[in-house]
Amino acid sequence: MTAPAGGTPAGQAWLTAANVVRWRRYGEGGQELRPGTKSHRGGSKVYVIGTYAGVAHEQLTTIGRGRHTGTYITTDMSTRNLHTFRAVPVHSPTVLRLCEEAGAGGCWMSRQDAEELAALLGRLSVGYRTTSWAGPHPTPCRCHECLTLSPA
Structure with a gap:
């Protein structure tokens, strides 16, 4: 595995990381709450390795530890189920191998590209979460927005 000319050194890549929402x-109407997603536990760290063009980044391809097995898996998931996007250097050989196997274009980003994607996805994820459900929040609500707005 080698980096492109002028890119990061072999064995390291810059990717956009995020955490899965806790709830x-x-x-129907978003009145039920579920912890995490079907594939990942709430709070799990995932790496974004690809976005779907034409869908306004609503779906992402990610690599993260699976809910049931604990091994790294590659899944497609909704942007609204992720938060705290950030650029991180990745040294894990398993993550780099899965990224290469997926053939995703996001595997060899520069730090600046990863930071720009993280900022964009952070803004979009908030919008997707607020527009996904037309009805009011359940009472009591533990969704990501309600948890981040509540006083600690």
């Missing part, structure tokens, strides 16, 4: 709204 997500689910069901």
Whole structure:
């Protein structure tokens, strides 16, 4: 595995990382809450390795530790189920191998590109979470927005 000319050294890549929301709204009108997602536990760290063009980044391809097995898996997930996007250097051989196997274009980003993507996805994820459900929040609500707005 080698980096492109002028890129990061072999064995390291810059990717956009995010965390899975602890609780997500689910069901009719978003009145139910579920922890994490079907594939990942709430709070799990995932790496974004690809976005779908033409869908306004609503779906992302990610690599992260699976909910049931604990091994790294590659999944497609909704941007609204992720938060705290940030650029990180990745040294894990497993993550780099899965990224290469997926053939995703985000595997060899520069730090600046990863930071720009993280900022964009951070803004979009908030919008997707607020517009996904037309109904009011359940009471009490533990979704990501309600948890981040509540006083600690």
